[in-house]
Amino acid sequence: MARRRESARGSMPLSELLERRESRAMASFGVRDLDTMMRFAPRRYTTPAPLRSLHEVHEGEEMSAIVSVLTLRERRMRSRQGTILEVDVSDAVEEITLTFFLAKQHLVDWHRKHLQVGAHIVVHGIVSRNKHTDQPQITHPAYEAYEDTPEGRLRAQRPLPVYPLRKNIAQRTMRSATEKGVEFADSLARPVPEEIVAARGLAPLPQAVTGVHLPTTVQDTREGMAHLVFEEAFVLQAIFAQRRALDARTPAPVLGAEGPLQGAFEQRLPFELTAGQREIGDGIIERVRREHPTSVLLQGDVGSGKTVIALRAMLRAVDSGHQAALLAPTEVLAEQHHRTVTGLLGDLARAGQLDGHADATRVRLLTGSQKTSERRATLLDVTSGEAGIVIGTHALLTESVEFASLGLVVVDEQHRFGVDHRRRLRTKGPAGTSPHVVVMTATPIPRTAALATVGDLDVLTLRESPGRRAGxxxxxxxxxxxxxxxxxxxxxxxxxxxxxxxxxxxxxxxxxxxxxxxxxxxxxxxxxxxxxxxxxxxxxxxxxxxxxxxxxxxxxxxxxxxxxxxxxxxxxxxxxxxxxxxxxxxxxxxxxxxxxxxxxxxxxxxxxxxxxxxxxxxxxxxxxxxxxxxxxxxxxxxxxxxxxxxxxxxxxAADGFALAELDLQVRGAGDLVGEEQSGLQRTLRYLDVIRDARVIEQAREDAFAVIAADPDLDGHPDLSGAIDNRLRDADPDVERS
Structure with a gap:
């Protein structure tokens, strides 16, 4: 994968651009360079109250007014340590007092610096009444310098960004930092090529980040966020496109044999496969016959019969002269799978035994708590190839487990495994090849969420249930x-x-x-x-x-x-x-x-x-x-x-598909390409997989076209850098989420 060429200012440390307190505030959120800070979006915006004359406002009302500073005075607090700073201001008709209760002297000095006598400011706050003087006041108002120009008046009414805060960090510190960053917006890295930005009708990046952090109107914030939403979707889809391109260049065992086990297994099934099971099963078989590794997400509701479909594919691997592994998240589930598989296969699972079928294979179970003698026997069968099907927990991932010829990996309940777990299994294929992978989930993913979360997997959906359950x-x-x-x-x-x-x-x-x-x-x-x-x-x-x-x-x-x-x-x-x-x-x-x-x-x-x-x-x-x-x-x-x-x-909710929509709404999509698999908007910073369905599809189309023309992104260093940053906390070669 191409590495990013450093841009002049976009990657500049914030310590070179900001005051110390500002750079420390940003660092508390993991934001340490200009590119990241300009993409650190506010949590929300507040719209100031309309500008009014002071004589029109009443106690309890939220107000905005353009005023001049008349006098400042300070006195010590009586009941606790600190200073009360009182600033008398006027709009040339009425006067009002701005009151600040300040625990530290440096805060007093800061306000005195910005509220010098004669300064013109626009002030926002809620009017109250001083209980000692019975005069109107505004306690801890928001304010900023005002220029008496049309642009200044428009700026006085602009939406104000509200950033997340940590302890001892003030909102004004965050705003001051991002406003300084906007000055260098022209030098930011631009992952989305300019021709795509123009074709999709997006605001150019410098204009977009200005709209996000220093908007003049609500429309500015919308246009700015639209660019960041598309950029996030585009980078994500570029990751998926690169992975598909890598798969297309990686050899895999060709599982093309019809073989005896598959036919004998279907004859022994105590029930008829449904049309849906046959269709999905044939779809998997068609994919594992290819000479490059396929990666399939098999999703179906609880009880839809996914295990039988996966077992048919595993038998195809054995018939083709290779092995298949089934990875389960717990020992209880691994043992359950072992009982189910051996029960369904019967004598087909008893190779080497007197009552075994002539074409039988061995089905071995490997868990971390097995006795040493059992584990040794299992490892011997796995290494020699005698075990055609191996079922296990994380124990399958250890270096001591060496497969003779691993052709297919089935991962059950994929959300219970980190991406690195699956990457390690893929490295266990025959020399120079990567096994095919089928991941199963009983928590279905809606289509647009699938594009955003597992966009490099082929998603096969089993919607019908076999009908053998009461429900x-x-x-x-x-x-x-x-x-x-x-x-x-x-x-x-x-x-x-x-x-x-x-x-x-x-x-x-x-x-x-x-x-x-x-x-x-x-x-x-x-x-x-x-x-x-x-x-x-x-x-x-x-x-x-x-x-x-x-x-x-x-x-x-x-x-x-x-x-x-x-x-x-x-x-x-x-x-x-x-x-x-x-x-x-x-x-x-x-x-x-x-x-x-x-x-x-x-x-x-x-x-x-x-x-x-x-x-x-x-x-x-x-x-x-x-x-x-x-x-x-x-x-x-x-x-x-x-x-x-x-x-x-x-x-x-009637089924898992309805629940999947609900799950997305209440907790977000989780980590898509890193280790985290869940959590409220933990990974998607701006994208909403329900709201932004169309954006995801557009970004996918554009990203796949870019990767098709330039797989290593030699001509797109900023996109390559954005991908590196996105994968910063994960192995760049991680298996799919």
Whole structure:
């Protein structure tokens, strides 16, 4: 990848442009050069009140006025350390006092410097009344110098940027820093080629950043942000385009054999594949037949049959003389996959055994807690190639695991893995080649979000379900309504009495542990809503309390959590599958992959602490057999709060596709090309994948055209530099998010 040629000023350290306090303020946000500062957008803007004469304003009103400084006086505060600075100003008709309560002398000196007698200023604030003199005053007003020109009058009414702040940083410091940066806007790096800027009708970059940081009108802010939104989308799509171009130059094992295993497997399936499963499966097979590595996102709702599709592709790898690896995020899920795969394959998975099929392969499980003898035997089969299919956790990523000829990697629940995990698996292909990759998710991604988040993957969507499940209905249970809570536990008891099973999920193991915070939720104004939480319940204490509830009298209660030894966890799950445990109290260790067809009730305590995808996965653990499932999202939040409304939306969403839209709205898209995979707008600085769907598509079209003409970006050093900056905290060769 081409590296950026340094621009003269854009990469200049802010310490060379700003005062020390200004550069330190910016550095507290990780902003250390001019390019970054000019793209550090305000959180919002405030529009000043209309300019008025002082005699027209009244107590409690917000006002703006053009005034001149008459006198200044200061006195010590009586009750605490500091100074009261009083500045009398006039608009030639009326007078008013500007009052500042200042803890430090340097603040007094700063205001005296900018409020000298005779200075003309425009002042903004709310009028109050001095309780000692009964005269009107404005406490801590905003103000700036005023020039008596048409431009000056327009500037006096301009929108004021409001930047995020850290402790001991003033808003005026942030504004002063960015205003100085605007002077050098012509020297900024320009990742988007000027011809694309013009063709898309965007404001040129210098004009755009001026509109963002020093706007004259609201329209200036909109035009400025439109450029930054497009630029972010363009750089992101250029990353995806480069990765696709790299794949096109990298060899991969060609998985082209029809072979005996695939046909024998389909004959043994106890059910007919749906038309959707066949179509998606054929799409994957068509891609893995290519001589360059394919990267596919297989998305489908909980229970849509993704595992069977992936297994068909893995058997094709084995039939083609290569190996396939299935990477799962937890040992519980890895073991579940191993049981499922060996159960579906039957004698096809027992190579070398007396009852094995003549064309069988070996299916090996590799986890971190395996006994040394088991691990040694598994590694021998993996290295020799005897194991055609290897299922495991992060243990597959260690250097000691060497595949004979890895042709296909399947990653289950891709959101649970960092990008570096998948990169390491791709390096385990045969010498000089990279295996094909299929990543699966049960939290579907809407089309425009997919373009923004996994734009270098081929997205295949499985929308229909096999129809072998009874399904699940969800309800939010507010504990403030005691009869609702009582009925929830009574319903659980009724299901147990009918010989069915119940899951209860808690946010932590012990109630002395630190509980996870609630996911960020946006209020009606798009701001993060404050959520006051009760202490989260823990697994061990909850199991003890449930044993005392009369509705659950006689129920056999078990617990499952991450601190248990692997053997103990496995014994517990075996007991659940055998029907020896009626009610399992667990952490989210059962979130993905656990298949208990007899489970019919899922109760999630403190549901407000769980993410959208977590809650969807958890409720997908019930209703997997012939009995209809019911999921209770239990909360101590009051109905009507933003977080409670979010739970209502989750309960009412019919499928994962509706939930995906909701998830984007409440928490953002997460980190797209780095290590982070979630978090409220953690990575997307300006883009909104719902609002900016058209922008993403336009940026994709332009970026792919640029990379097609100049794959190494030799002629686009600023774009190359922007890509480097975007990947600064991640390996530039990371696998796709």
């Amino acid at each position: 699940v209905t969800s309800f939010v249970v507010p504990e403030t309504l005691r009869n609702w809570e009582t009925r929830m536990w009574a319903r659980a008891g009724e299901e147990i009495a009918a010989s069915r099973q119940v899951f209860v999920v808690c946010a932590r193991i012990d109630e002395t542990d630190e509980a996870p915070p609630a996911p960020a939720v946006l209020d009606a104004d798009g701001q993060v809503a404050e959520t006051r939480l009760e202490e989260a319940r823990g697994v061990t204490a909850t199991a003890e309390r449930l044993a005392l509830r009369p509705e659950l009298a006689g129920a056999r209660i078990g617990v499952l959590h991450g601190r248990m030894a692997a053997e103990e966890k496995q014994r517990t799950m075996d007991s659940v599958l055998a029907g020896e445990i009626d009610l399992l109290v667990s952490t989210t260790v059962i979130e993905v992959g656990v298949d208990v067809p007899n489970a019919s009730v899922m109760i999630v305590l403190d549901a407000e602490r769980f993410g959208v995808s977590q809650l969807h996965q958890l409720r997908g653990r019930v209703g997997r057999g012939e009995h209809a499932g019911i999921a209770f999202l239990d909360t101590r939040l009051a109905p009507g709060s933003p977080a409670f409304t979010r739970l209502d939306g989750i309960a009412g």
